[in-house]
Amino acid sequence: MWSQSRGFMIMTWAAILALGCQPDANEPPIYRNGDDYQEALSKVRELTKEPFEALHEGFPISEREKKNLLEADRLIDGMIAYKSDIYAPYVLKGLTKRALGDFERAKKAFEQAMLLAPKDPKGDNRGTVGRVYDEMSTLFFEQNDFSGAEGYSETAVSLVPDDPSILTNAASIKVQLNKPEEALSLLERALKRDPNYARALDLKKLVLMSRKK
Numbered sequence: 001m002w003s004q005s006r007g008f009m010i011m012t013w014a015a016i017l018a019l020g021c022q023p024d025a026n027e028p029p030i031y032r033n034g035d036d037y038q039e040a041l042s043k044v045r046e047l048t049k050e051p052f053e054a055l056h057e058g059f060p061i062s063e064r065e066k067k068n069l070l071e072a073d074r075l076i077d078g079m080i081a082y083k084s085d086i087y088a089p090y091v092l093k094g095l096t097k098r099a100l101g102d103f104e105r106a107k108k109a110f111e112q113a114m115l116l117a118p119k120d121p122k123g124d125n126r127g128t129v130g131r132v133y134d135e136m137s138t139l140f141f142e143q144n145d146f147s148g149a150e151g152y153s154e155t156a157v158s159l160v161p162d163d164p165s166i167l168t169n170a171a172s173i174k175v176q177l178n179k180p181e182e183a184l185s186l187l188e189r190a191l192k193r194d195p196n197y198a199r200a201l202d203l204k205k206l207v208l209m210s211r212k213k
Contacts, residue, residue, distance in 0.1 A: 028077035040075045047072040087116035110136045130159030134166045146176040164190040164197040180207050
């Protein structure tokens with residue numbers, strides 16, 4: 001009887017220990033080399049493509065897209081753990097958290113990206129860093145903090161002065177701050193770059209109509 005009980009206890013503890021050794025599905029993966037990192041980056045881009053496009057078009061994300069974002073967020077945490085001294089993973093973290101509606105964590109991620117980003121970016125880096133500031137201004141805009149959004153937006157425009165989307169976002173902030181002339185100036189720059197840019201055309205009409213009242 002004792003040997004049977006003892007055998008049962010050993011089997012029970014073995015089962016418990018085995019469960020304890022199972023990897024937590026929510027834990028970030030561990031990357032051991034650059035190939036692992038690049039593979040994760042490709043997967044994150046794949047997982048976030050549809051939800052980012054949906055949000056850009058103004059559509060709500062589906063439950064499937066939300067699951068993809070959560071998995072992408074987990075992979076990004078692994079990327080940050082592997083290489084925490086570059087700004088790109090924090091940009092992805094901010095975009096993903098924003099898409100999930102977690103504005104505070106999105107803001108922290110963008111702040112870390114700005115801290116690590118080059119202070120005088122060149123080439124492609126200039127556009128990427130400018131878009132980080134634009135995303136940060138959008139976070140503040142979505143929380144109706146237009147004064148907070150303005151400074152980030154102006155930095156974005158200074159870094160990427162000919163991007164219609166960034167210029168139109170900046171103009172939207174100026175409209176909310178009752179600065180129509182500055183808004184129109186930004187919109188003219190956006191439309192000079194892309195005369196058919198719908199968002200800029202629509203906002204310009206609204207600004208001109210409000211001036212006539």
